Amino acid sequence: MTKIAVFSAGSWGTAFSLVLADAGNDVSLWARRDEVVEAVNERRENTDYLPGIELPPSIRASTDPEEVAADADVVVLTVPSQSLRENLTAWAPILPEKATLVSLMKGVELGTLMRMSEVIQEVTDASANRIAVISGPNLAREIARREPAASVVACVDEERAKHLQAITHGPSWRPYTSVDVLGCEIGGAYKNVVGLAVGMAVGLGFGDNTTASVITRGLAETARLATAQGANPLTLMGLAGLGDLVATCSSPLSRNRTFGERLGQGMTTEEIYASTRQVAEGAKSCKSLLALADSVGVDAPIAQAVDAVVDGRMTALDMMNSFIARDTKPELH
Ligand SMILES: NC(=O)C1=CN([C@@H]2O[C@H](COP(=O)(O)OP(=O)(O)OC[C@H]3O[C@@H](n4cnc5c(N)ncnc54)[C@H](OP(=O)(O)O)[C@@H]3O)[C@@H](O)[C@H]2O)C=CC1
Numbered sequence: 296m297t298k299i300a301v302f303s304a305g306s307w308g309t310a311f312s313l314v315l316a317d318a319g320n321d322v323s324l325w326a327r328r329d330e331v332v333e334a335v336n337e338r339r340e341n342t343d344y345l346p347g348i349e350l351p352p353s354i355r356a357s358t359d360p361e362e363v364a365a366d367a368d369v370v371v372l373t374v375p376s377q378s379l380r381e382n383l384t385a386w387a388p389i390l391p392e393k394a395t396l397v398s399l400m401k402g403v404e405l406g407t408l409m410r411m412s413e414v415i416q417e418v419t420d421a422s423a424n425r426i427a428v429i430s431g432p433n434l435a436r437e438i439a440r441r442e443p444a445a446s447v448v449a450c451v452d453e454e455r456a457k458h459l460q461a462i463t464h465g466p467s468w469r470p471y472t473s474v475d476v477l478g479c480e481i482g483g484a485y486k487n488v489v490g491l492a493v494g495m496a497v498g499l500g501f502g503d504n505t506t507a508s509v510i511t512r513g514l515a516e517t518a519r520l521a522t523a524q525g526a527n528p529l530t531l532m533g534l535a536g537l538g539d540l541v542a543t544c545s546s547p548l549s550r551n552r553t554f555g556e557r558l559g560q561g562m563t564t565e566e567i568y569a570s571t572r573q574v575a576e577g578a579k580s581c582k583s584l585l586a587l588a589d590s591v592g593v594d595a596p597i598a599q600a601v602d603a604v605v606d607g608r609m610t611a612l613d614m615m616n617s618f619i620a621r622d623t624k625p626e627l628h
């Protein structure tokens with residue numbers, strides 16, 4: 296039995312623990328609050344993040360990172376992306392030396408413009424072939440209900456990706472492998488920004504022509520940024536690109552789309568933050584993605600417009616109109 300440590304017990308950490316348990320692994324789950332540990336261990340339910348979903352005994356929770364990490368073959372990281380560096384700096388000394396480090400996070404660090412795998416590499420000193428990324432159309436609640444879904448396990452070390460694939464493949468979750476870590480991470484981070492834009496369109500009452508236009512232009516924008524940095528264009532056509540973009544932009548379960556919808560209905564960013572504890576990673580990573588695009592000379596009109604609405608510099612309606620009215624290069628359709 297493979298021992299897997301999951302940091303932390305939010306929506307995706309808990310749902311992915313179920314995937315891991317279903318695939319026959321022994322899972323220890325870190326939560327930062329005692330009440331979450333108590334709910335998981337005693338009531339077998341994460342009432343805060345996945346109410347109504349029964350958790351099997353092979354998932355044990357603790358607030359003690361050392362206890363969670365002890366003897367782990369695989370360490371899965373799923374805290375909000377802007378908090379990864381601070382948390383991982385504290386955890387790095389207690390992580391088993393040979394463990395595979397897996398990022399489930401979809402964001403780019405503010406300031407450094409690093410992808411999550413790059414933050415992991417810098418903080419832990421692990422070599423790139425020990426670090427993997429899992430990304431795809433995986434809305435936590437649907438995964439927890441065991442609705443069939445697929446995803447991508449990416450690692451520059453193909454053998455490690457295949458090993459992870461073998462130990463995570465379960466009855467309702469199918470992982471594919473890739474060596475394109477960069478493409479998967481940019482796909483995962485950028486779809487959150489596009490999800491915000493689509494949410495705004497929905498909040499404004501616009502229909503499917505508008506959302507399809509934003510999704511398609513969003514995919515082009517994502518692919519431009521990823522390939523300019525060396526990603527394989529096919530990655531963006533796959534589960535970690537188009538797949539995740541479609542899931543996020545279509546689903547009321549998406550926190551990014553919901554955040555955008557509220558902006559479209561006229562709420563401010565501050566009002567939305569005050570109304571929920573869950574993260575909308577796109578609102579946090581938009582500036583990093585814009586700076587990344589700028590650094591490689593790539594045009595990012597949707598990210599620019601989303602950033603302006605999130606910051607309150609533009610209304611959602613003006614954003615939609617500016618996106619449509621804007622001159623685009625004819626070859627970029
Ligand atoms: N939910 C989903 O469907 C999917 C999410 N992801 C990605 O997974 C990552 C985590 O998202 P998700 O699980 O949904 O987020 P949630 O908001 O559901 O959970 C966040 C978790 O992180 C903890 N947390 C929050 N802030 C901090 C902090 N500063 N330091 C340490 N722990 C913290 C929370 O603890 P507490 O409860 O104590 O606040 C909670 O356990 C994101 O990058 C997201 O993009 C990827 C695929 C699917």
Ligand SMILES: O=C(CO)COP(=O)(O)O
Nearest residue numbers: 431432433434549550551
């Ligand atoms: O990444 C996700 C689905 O793959 C979850 O999207 P949200 O963070 O928008 O809820």
